[in-house]
Amino acid sequence: MKPLLVLLGTFILSLLIIKFIRNEYAWALAGRISMAVMLFFTASAHFAFSKGMEMMMPAAIPYKKFLVAFTGILEIAGGIGLLLVSTQKMAGICLIIFFLAVLPANIYASLHQVDYQKGSSDGNGPKYLWFRIPLQVLFIAWVYFSAVY
Template identity: 55%
Template sequence: MKPLLVLFAVFLISLFTLRFLTQKFDLLLSARIGMCAMLIFTAIGHFAFTKGMAMMIPSQIPLKTEIIYFTGILEILLGIGLLIPSLRIYSAWGLIVFFIILLPANIYATIHHIDYQKGTFDGNGITYLWFRIPLQILFIVWPYYCSIKVWH
């Protein structure tokens, strides 16, 4: 829920700030700025809640901590890439693939009641997927429409 709030809040702030500065609304740039801010926000979680996030990865996968750090850095780089015109499309495709790959970890965490912030097994549970899956779809569609579809 917090990433969604960051995404929309920064999108709206950017939209009106750009309107004030340029005398026009720039929905696409505001959307990319919102996604970048959301990705930086979620990337911080990779470093603040490493143990809990590592619990979201099935036990048979090695190097969990390294994966969490790598994906945190990747989120930051892809988010910044959305703001660089020559990297925008590549970053958007990278995010789409990233969010698709991330969905099974979120499903795994939900099924196992993982609370990544506490690093415990008393998380929300299966009903959380009713929110998480549509949210993940939004995160997949967002970079497509604000970075890729515009160019076709």
């Protein structure tokens, strides 16, 4: 829920600031800025809650600590890529692939009731998927229409 609030709040703020500066609404630019800010926000969780993020992956997956840090770095790189005109389209394509690639970890975490912030197994559970899967689809559409399209 927090990433969605960051995304929407930053979008509105960006849109208004751009309107004030350029005297026009630059929807795609505001979309890229807000997605970048959201990605920086979610990337911070990879470092602040790394133990809980490791719990989001099945036991059979090796190098969990590395993967958590690596995906956090990918989110930062993706956010930066969205902000640079020369890389925004490629960053958008990579982020769409990234969002698809991490969805199984979110599904696994929900099915195993992982609360990544507490690093415990008393999270929201499968009902969270009713929110998380549409949210992931929103992220993909958001990146597509603000950076790739």
